[in-house]
Amino acid sequence: MATDSSLRSTLILSRETATWLALVLLTAASWLLAEEYTAPHLQNVSVQTISSGLIILAFIKIRMVILSFMEIKHAPLSLRILFELWVVGICATLLVMYYH
Amino acid sequence: MIKSEPIPANTQPRQQAEKYIPGEAGVWIFIFGDMMVFSIFFIVFLQHRSQDLPTYLTSQLTLNPHFGAANTILLLTSSLFAVLGLKSLRLNAFVVARRLFSLAALCGVSFGILKIIEYSQKILSGINLTTNEFFMFYFMYTGIHFMHVLIGLSVLAFMIHKTRSHTYTDNDRIAYESGAAFWHMVDLLWIVLFPLLYLVK
Numbered sequence: 101m102a103t104d105s106s107l108r109s110t111l112i113l114s115r116e117t118a119t120w121l122a123l124v125l126l127t128a129a130s131w132l133l134a135e136e137y138t139a140p141h142l143q144n145v146s147v148q149t150i151s152s153g154l155i156i157l158a159f160i161k162i163r164m165v166i167l168s169f170m171e172i173k174h175a176p177l178s179l180r181i182l183f184e185l186w187v188v189g190i191c192a193t194l195l196v197m198y199y200h
Numbered sequence: 201m202i203k204s205e206p207i208p209a210n211t212q213p214r215q216q217a218e219k220y221i222p223g224e225a226g227v228w229i230f231i232f233g234d235m236m237v238f239s240i241f242f243i244v245f246l247q248h249r250s251q252d253l254p255t256y257l258t259s260q261l262t263l264n265p266h267f268g269a270a271n272t273i274l275l276l277t278s279s280l281f282a283v284l285g286l287k288s289l290r291l292n293a294f295v296v297a298r299r300l301f302s303l304a305a306l307c308g309v310s311f312g313i314l315k316i317i318e319y320s321q322k323i324l325s326g327i328n329l330t331t332n333e334f335f336m337f338y339f340m341y342t343g344i345h346f347m348h349v350l351i352g353l354s355v356l357a358f359m360i361h362k363t364r365s366h367t368y369t370d371n372d373r374i375a376y377e378s379g380a381a382f383w384h385m386v387d388l389l390w391i392v393l394f395p396l397l398y399l400v401k
Contacts (some may be wrong), residue, residue: 107293111284111300120280127272128326134399136267147401154395161391169224169384171377179221179228186232190239198245198400 119168123161129159151196159191225379231385234348238389241344244246245337250331257401259334262327267318268398271311275387278307282356282380289368289376298363304383305356308349317344338397345389352386355379 111117135148136142166183167173173180221228249256285300319339321329329339359379362372 106293107288107296110291111287111296114284114287116280116283116287120276122216122392123214123276124273125277129268130395130399131265131269134395137401143215151400158392158395162388165279165384165388165391169283169387170381176220178220182232185237186239193239194242194396197243197250200250 104127123164126161128141130154133157133199148199151198155191155194155198159187163187202378204351208307208386223376223381224374227378227381231381234385235389241341242392245341245396247338248333254331256334259332259338260398260401262322263338263398265398267314270313272390272394274307274311274314278304278311279285279384279387281307282383284357286376289363289373292365292368294366294368298360301356301360302357303361305353305360308353308356308383311349312353314347315342315349333391340367341393341397345386345393346388348389352383 133150133153136145137147154164166187167180175190206230281300281304285297285304288294288297288300322335327335329336329343356379362375365372368376
């Protein structure tokens with residue numbers, strides 16, 4: 101049975117915390133990217149590129165939630181493939197619909 | 201309460217090589233089904249949007265993305281707490297698990313409070329789901345999502361109460377993992393809703 105301090109470090113210094121940190125950083129990146137619409141720092145970036153980037157970033161985050169938090173990376177291959185296909189499929193579908 | 205002999209619990213963190221379905225297998229049919237329903241919501245939204253872009257763009261400007269971003273961080277953090285709660289259970293640290301699930305619920309409640317403030321601001325300024333098509337989608341989609349948050353909070357409350365048994369049998373594990381999986385879905389849906397409604401131009 102873990103002691104208090106070793107339990108605390110097991111939890112705080114876990115892969116899941118690292119995943120959370122990455123998710124928060126990706127959220128911040130999305131925020132900064134969205135600012136490019138009105139206050140651009142990048143050169144020649146179109147509205148469509150920014151929007152596509154936001155959609156793609158969202159699904160990168162979703163995939164991380166699915167694989168890490170929902171533990172699908174440890175699931176049988178068929179379940180994992182189902183979710184991976186959904187992520188790619190819906191992301192692609194939304195990108196196509198956005199452009200039309 | 202009659203306590204039956206608990207089946208020896210797997211107190212070791214799961215081995216990387218061993219494949220398993222978290223929680224009850226059936227809950228994944230429900231989760232995937234719910235995700236498909238929201239997928240249709242997203243597709244329908246973009247389809248209607250392309251037919252009346254100016255209305256959507258001007259309406260979107262009245263949304264406050266700070267609310268949306270704060271809500272995203274709250275749900276991401278609540279998902280982390282839920283995952284760490286499961287980790288604690290696997291190490292039989294029941295009190296710690298209860299605290300972590302409570303923190304997850306607190307984040308969920310905060311999400312709810314922000315949503316209510318945001319809705320109130322809109323409604324008090326005369327905007328509601330009949331105002332135009334964009335706001336119909338905004339209120340309906342975030343509203344249905346909010347209902348999922350409320351259901352998720354009940355599930356978390358059940359998990360918090362359940363930790364009092366200080367058991368982690370196979371049946372316990374299934375209940376906790378299923379509940380956590382549903383909560384992660386609630387988080388996941390908002391991750392798309394936020395940019396789709398608030399950010400994408």
